[in-house]
Amino acid sequence: MTEEPRCPICTMPDPLIGPDGYECDTCGHAWAAAPEDGIGExxxxxxxxxxxxxxxxxxxxxxxxxxxxxxxxxxxxxxxxxxxxxxxxxxxxxxxxxxxxxxxxxxx
Ligand SMILES: [Zn+2]
Structure with a gap:
């Protein structure tokens, strides 16, 4: 089970999923997908x-x-x-x- 991503700015759930991560439908904030144990290098x-x-x-x-x-x-x-x-x-x-x-x- 993965945790539901939430917008870090307005905390709304269910962001849009784009090629590079997520985009908030509510406030327009976009951020990179960050799996819990996969920050990347x-x-x-x-x-x-x-x-x-x-x-x-x-x-x-x-x-x-x-x-x-x-x-x-x-x-x-x-x-x-x-x-x-x-x-x-x-x-x-x-x-x-x-x-x-x-x-x-x-x-x-
Ligand atoms: Zn937002």
Whole structure:
């Protein structure tokens, strides 16, 4: 039994299924299909395969929630987790859980 996919934005069930994932009929949000145990491969900016528990270095200043004062270039994010979505790298910076796109990091 697979769990019913729901829109991550408006949480409506029964999204439209497209070639690359799902599209919400209610709010128009589109996202990639993400089976529970199939995130897919995540590569850093140099094309190196990242794995859960890896340490990565941030290679660009990052804003958090669109605000300044986010993550500085050179910040090390230890023991990352990989999560579904377009920001597949989850880690902790200064005690805060952050999500980062794979092209903003390199393996430490
Ligand atoms: Zn929606």
């Amino acid at each position: 995540v590569h850093d900016v140099n094309g190196k395969l990242l794995a859960e528990g890896d340490d990565v270095l941030v290679i660009k200043d990052l804003k958090l929630n669109g605000k300044a004062g986010g993550i500085k270039v050179g910040t090390k994010v230890k023991s990352i987790r990989l999560v579904p979505g377009d920001h597949p790298i989850q880690g902790k910076v200064n005690g805060r859980t952050v999500l980062i796109t794979a092209d903003k990091v390199k393996k430490a």
